[in-house]
Amino acid sequence: EPEVTQTPSHQVTQMGQEVILRCVPISNHLYFYWYRQILGQKVEFLVSFYNNEISEKSEIFDDQFSVERPDGSNFTLKIRSTKLEDSAMYFCASGTSKETQYFGPGTRLLVL
Amino acid sequence: LAKTTQPISMDSYEGQEVNITCSHNNIATNDYITWYQQFPSQGPRFIIQGYKTKVTNEVASLFIPADRKSSTLSLPRVSLSDTAVYYCLVGDRGNTPLVFGKGTRLSVIA
Numbered sequence: 744e745p746e747v748t749q750t751p752s753h754q755v756t757q758m759g760q761e762v763i764l765r766c767v768p769i770s771n772h773l774y775f776y777w778y779r780q781i782l783g784q785k786v787e788f789l790v791s792f793y794n795n796e797i798s799e800k801s802e803i804f805d806d807q808f809s810v811e812r813p814d815g816s817n818f819t820l821k822i823r824s825t826k827l828e829d830s831a832m833y834f835c836a837s838g839t840s841k842e843t844q845y846f847g848p849g850t851r852l853l854v855l
Numbered sequence: 856l857a858k859t860t861q862p863i864s865m866d867s868y869e870g871q872e873v874n875i876t877c878s879h880n881n882i883a884t885n886d887y888i889t890w891y892q893q894f895p896s897q898g899p900r901f902i903i904q905g906y907k908t909k910v911t912n913e914v915a916s917l918f919i920p921a922d923r924k925s926s927t928l929s930l931p932r933v934s935l936s937d938t939a940v941y942y943c944l945v946g947d948r949g950n951t952p953l954v955f956g957k958g959t960r961l962s963v964i965a
Binding site: 747765776778785786787788791799801825834841842843844846847848849 | 887889893895897898899900901904942952953954955956957958
């Protein structure tokens with residue numbers, strides 16, 4: 744069964760550094776998403792991406808964040824100038840439509 | 856977006872049927888009800904989705920009464936591996952991103 748994959752599984756970075764989180768969505772999917780989950784808290788929507796552009800974004804997704812689909816398979820989330828409060832699990836998801844999303848295993852980001 | 860209310864936690868013994876009810880009094884005509892499951896340190900996993908009456912798949916059943924103001928996820932004969940957080944989401948399939956609440960933490964005991 745096809746799966747969404749994410750790399751790295753864990754990332755430790757210093758405050759102020761930039762990180763790039765990578766995702767390979769399921770190949771025939773058209774909708775791509777990033778979510779985050781701070782430890783012990785809810786899963787929060789960050790951004791959705793369709794047809795090579797952002798279709799929706801939350802208040803969390805400010806200028807510090809950007810997404811790209813640099814080639815036909817990868818989908819990346821860049822976090823510039825990381826802050827302590829960016830420490831969280833970041834989940835990528837993809838789907839053939841908006842109603843059913845398949846989540847990846849997540850990247851655990853720790854900002855020191 | 857329709858707000859959902861579900862129990863914070865539930866306990867069950869292995870082999871029992873578990874029913875988790877979600878209230879969504881302000882559900883709109885175009886809204887669907889979707890349930891996700893999340894194991895620790897993993898991403899949420901789609902379980903089931905419905906609009907009205909009953910939906911069944913290989914994992915669970917979803918019961919939705921005529922007024923659609925609530926829904927019940929039914930897990931038959933749970934096992935230890937069903938221990939997870941279960942989220943009820945309500946939204947318009949075409950327009951809104953997934954909005955997760957705190958979910959129901961199900962603990963299955965041997």
